[in-house]
Amino acid sequence: MVDVIPSFDDVRQAARRIAPYVHRTPIFTSRSLDELTGATLYFKAENLQKVGAFKARGACNAVFALSEAEAARGVATHSSGNHAQAVAYAAGLRHIPATVVMPESAPPVKVAAVRDYGAEIVWAGSRPLDRERKLEAVLAETGAHFIHPSNDPHVIAGQGTAALELVTEIPDLAIVMAPVGGGGLLAGTALAAVGRAPAARVIGAEPAAVDDAARSLQEGRIHPPTGAPTVADGLCTFLGDVNFPIIQENVSDIVTVGEEAIVEAMRLIWERMKLLIEPSSAAPVAALFEHPDLGRGQRVGIIISGGNVDVTHLPWG
């Protein structure tokens, strides 16, 4: 266990540890999105990752970093989304028990995916307090190791391996962008970029409706999410005391974007690149549309975070 803030070395170690269990995802370019943004874009397609999102990286790193004794007691987490599937997937690979606290409102397809990977589901209400109480009960009963979705050192280091692959394969990026929700991906991305491509600026993107990360970075203290609705529902979570210092030290800016720009960027990536991405993943491209000076003339790497979306309910109606 790392009990301190993770470093670039932890990202490199994570890359070695998880290599057998995750895809080295492809990096795509798009002439038409380059024309629309004025930038030269490189898309790291984590929607093609195991479980359909970068979350497989952090969960595998956390699960495979456990000692035999720790692993034997299993792992637990709370999540209604991609992290739930990722922990279930990683625990299944190591043949250890996993318990996931999920809200009763979780989409049935995600519930089914978690079950298919062999995890046990414990239901909770949808308020944070409900799920935390349930999780505490699970931990007390089982002695399982808690894998936080975004504020765990191994999770952060694991998420950083996507950017490590990106900046290793594509040199001389001026900017590396990632969406920011709980902050695990952005912090890991920043560690990787600063360690391997120190000239690159790291920029986060989040919906203006839930601009807590942008305000947190500006004001130097963690703000809670606004609770406002956003199409990018994966981004409505708290920064944490492990990832926030990394973000403060290594991230140049967090840019906010409107809902329409997110939907427009998502649709363009679907139509022009033929890649299914979830709304959260569109936030960086939306930022380049809304802030055209940001990327113009630059080589920009973008982490496409995931592709888990209900194809029967699309935001363009």
Place this chain on the structure above:
Amino acid sequence: MVDVIPSFDDVRQAARRIAPYVHRTPIFTSRSLDELTGATLYFKAENLQKVGAFKARGACNAVFALSEAEAARGVATHSSGNHAQAVAYAAGLRHIPATVVMPESAPPVKVAAVRDYGAEIVWAGSRPLDRERKLEAVLAETGAHFIHPSNDPHVIAGQGTAALELVTEIPDLAIVMAPVGGGGLLAGTALAAVGRAPAARVIGAEPAAVDDAARSLQEGRIHPPTGAPTVADGLCTFLGDVNFPIIQENVSDIVTVGEEAIVEAMRLIWERMKLLIEPSSAAPVAALFEHPDLGRGQRVGIIISGGNVDVTHLPWG
């Protein structure tokens, strides 16, 4: 100009000729689709190809095979779909004029794409006779070279380069599958597979609603399309006298599939693989669902033909 039936050598020559102008598309696997079909599947993702479909390969091969004198008079074709964009794209690369005869009913997004590549559009009614008369008038007026969508030797050889990459990268395939509409892709695929992977069986897939290719192969003569509606509207076209002999000699079987199976396969590829594919591209996977003995226990290569679909009108409503 090749005036004879193309051969494996023509596919190899096409691969060298078009390499600067097309993507070497990635090949994907999917544990979940393997489980659902009982096969080990390798997906050649031509939806990620230039213009969003394999058609870029054949059009580039036809355009760049022209002599300087031929090229100077330009090229022309008729198509409401991917071939129209492909010819416009290829002609733009060679800086020669292109004229595309399109039905007035063509989707506006495809019309805009053809224009964006710099081609001239000539409108025609939607009946085959209408467009042929218009095309003849264009050819008579301009002296342009006609690039048939599926029955041109260079087009067939170019389309075969997708399968050539597939069977070169993934050895020991037992089966190589492609959808069949006009027959250019299936014929090219067969030439490549027989030349580079002679142990592989080549199998086409088409909607049962338009089973003209299957009946043509069974009965040894070209049947016209039934004209029935199908969700895989890209597959409602005639086989031709150049591609049919290749199919007769090198294709083991053409399997027909129901509309529901096509939509189900398309949706699964979207959801599980995060790849946008058009309905026609789903026909081979639909065939593996409807004919479970076909692929079970086998290594199967599949050409995912394209990803040009209206994301606001999806077949699952």
